[in-house]
Each structure stands twice: as C-alpha cells, then as structure tokens.
Amino acid sequence: MKYRRSVIAQDQSVALSSITTFDLPVNPLSFLMFTMRFLNVTDEATLAQVLARITNVTVTRFGATIFSMSGTDMHKVNAIMLGNAPILSNQVATDNAARYLSMVVPFSRALYSPLEGLPATQRGELKLQVEMSASETDVDNVSLQIEAVEMLGATPKQYLKITTLSLTPVSGVENDAVLPMGNKYAGIAIFSTTVPTGTAFTTSADKVRLLIDNVEDTVAASNWESIHGELIRKMGHRQDYDASADNDDFSLYGLLDFSPLNDDSYLVDTKGKSSAVLKITGGDTNAIRVFPIEIVAA
Secondary structure, eight states, rough: OOEEEEEEEEEEEEOOEEEEEEEEEEHHHHHEEEEEEEEESSOOOOHHHHHHEEEEEEEEEEEEEEEEHHHHHHHHHHHHHHHOOOSSOOOOTTTTTTEEEEEEESSSSSSSSSSSSSSOOOOOOOOEEEEEOOOSSEEEEEEEEEEEEEEEEEOOOEEEEEEEEEOOOOOOSSEEEEEEOEEEEEEEEEEOOOOSSSSSSSEEEEEEEEEEETHHHEEEEEEEHHHHHHHHHHHOOOOSSSSSSSSTTTTEEEEEEEOOOOSTOOOOOOOTTTOEEEEESSSSOOEEEEEEEEEEEO
C-alpha cells in the first residue's frame, strides 16, 4: 500500500468575501491539509481572529455536501477527531509578521486508513469550496495552501461526513435538532454560545437526549457538563499557546461519543429508520450548532 501527497493550491491569494473552488484528486482520499497563510495587522492576531477569516469550508461529492463548517468549528473538530488542536504559528505581536495555521479536513477517523476514506471519483465530481470573510482588521494578505493525501490502491468501505446544523433554542423547553438519516453516527459534537463561566450555570444547550424513531437511543439524558467532560476525555486538555495558561479553550463545545474505542462497536445506526432527533433543553435563547459525525458506506 502506498499513499501520495500532492498540492492542490500553492499559495493562492484569496480576496475579501470571496468563494474559491478547487477540484480534488480522483484516487481514494484520506484527508486534506488546509493551510491559511497571512500577515499580522499592527499587532498579534489571536487564534479566534484568525479563524474568523474562514467563513466556511465545504467539500461536495457528486454535488452533495459531505463536509461543511466554519474555520472556528473546524479547528475544534480537528481536536475532537484527531486528539490534538492545530497550533497557530509564530505568535508574535509584530506588524506584518508572517504566520500560518494548518488544519485537517478528515474523511476518516484514523488518517491514512485504507479501510476508511473517500472512494475513487471521476475528475470534477469531488470539489472543495472555501468562503472567506469580509474583514481585514486583524490579518491581511491571506493565501491558501491545500494538499491532498490519496491512498493508492485502497478500497475504503466507508468515509466520514461532518456537517453543521444551526438552532436558536427556546429557553426552558426541549428543542429539536433534526439529524440527517440513513447513515451511522460516530458522534455528535455540539456548540453552545452560553456555558457556565461566571456566577450562573446557564447553558444554551443545557441538557440533551437522542431519539431514533421517537425512542431514546444510547443517550437517554446527559447534561452539558458531562458532554463537555466527554470531549476533554476524548482529546485531553488543550489550550492555546498564549498567556491564558490553564484556560479551557474548548469550553463552548461538547461531544456525544459513539466511537469511544475508535472502532464501530457503539455506532448509532439510522439506516431504515424514520427519524433521528437530538432533543436539546435550552437554558437561554442563544445560538446552538450541532455537528453530526456520520459514517457513510462507500
């Protein structure tokens, strides 16, 4: 078995508010390396400011979306899926300092796996689309490097699909996040705008339960604190390389893990089912995002 690493975009400049589309390779694909290069504006851009420049990264196969999320969410999902958070380079407060951030767009739970990844396609059937924000307040001179890792001769049986669902909850009641159907779930990541950080335990996604065909499945009930704790168990404690020592830089994210052993033992299957709903009790009315992590048969 061999893999091949190739460059899809070499230092390609991207304009404000732009949407840039790239054709991806035709061989079975394990993952993409997505690198944003940029210069500081006046002083040191923070990780949050850098990630905010990436409005959305989308991969489509035969026109259907199989990966879609903002730069901010992609950074957190990298840590959840791969066990380590991408590191922001050259953290200095110098105007026009050259800096970059590399992240993975994964199509398998274990990178380089010949058994899990995107199957071969025809030219033009697999595309990457990158949408950039409209601001150059914190970073400018943005360019992209995109690299692909193909698995030559592999016949993957399944691949990852990760998309974003948005929900504005009603406080004090259960809110329905209607999940996509027909595949198996390796997990569900959740973003909550409000989490316990001050003197109150208010959380936008206060409590969750999973219903398949209106019957509780795997998660009969779980609180935000436990969901966040499960995420930390999955990836370990991660924080940015800055002055915020001992801060929890992933405090707004939680995880329902259906692949705790990194295999298929506990996957939640929705094939042949009629409905899959994540019931979320809202602690306030601030935004919630849900990221189904699906395993799709190739």
